[in-house]
Amino acid sequence: MKSPRNTTAKTVIQDLIVTSNVALSHSEIQKSLEGLCDRVTIYRVLERLIKEGVIHKIVNVDGVVKYAGCHSCSVKHSHNHIHFSCQKCKSVTCLEDVEPTFKMPKKYIISEMNFTLSGLCPQCS
């Protein structure tokens, strides 16, 4: 009976990500925490939050990894929405309403999607 525990690190990190209107990177989270916990702990907390369906991971066009809150992923992650990355202010935003459509060749089995666009966000354009 392995029961998950609510630690301060987990609580704070979860709150940071969920209340943010843009996706956050590991280093950005670390700066905000100001030494509250080790950087390894942050990685492990992020891993746990993903497994719990609370947050999801975004790999940007430039390779930078960010994390954002989920809205309806309690059981299983399903993110077929677009992520927008601003080249000026470096912000990454989930566009939950924008879901691309496309026709795949048969024989391909899809289990995960990642749609990332970059350019200028409304604030920067």
Next chain:
Amino acid sequence: MKSPRNTTAKTVIQDLIVTSNVALSHSEIQKSLEGLCDRVTIYRVLERLIKEGVIHKIVNVDGVVKYAGCHSCSVKHSHNHIHFSCQKCKSVTCLEDVEPTFKMPKKYIISEMNFTLSGLCPQCS
């Protein structure tokens, strides 16, 4: 008048990527070269080939960076096709014919796209 030069490293790397039917990572290229040149040189050659519009960079869902040949990018890169990444054989393939459609909110200015799917490729499914 800075004129680009055709070195053996560049020729071999370009040939490797363009003739491959799957995208290649830096480490995969390095293994193929068997010490022909330094790993830093590989990075610099890849950079050059991208700038010349010969190859393009693909950031996978898992963060792994791969490189594939371009087909019609002589002047400016435009890759709005899908990249498929097989979770079993780890191959990354360009699906040049598959271009997603979507409706973006106004005020966003798009300059780059990255569509990556993962799952099982025809060979592995």
Next chain:
DNA sequence: TTACTAACGCAACACTGTTGCATTTACAAA
């Protein structure tokens, strides 16, 4: 052949992410 400089090799570095292990601590049960 020569001069110029693009391209290279090497060393050193920063950043990201992972792993092992001893220690701490949340929390269920007593």
Next chain:
DNA sequence: TTTGTAAATGCAACAGTGTTGCGTTAGTAA
């Protein structure tokens, strides 16, 4: 409230990826 268990943490050490500076090599135009 106290106690036992193991989930979670801190720390050190490590691997992989990508970058930068600088002295040297080598491609190519003149």
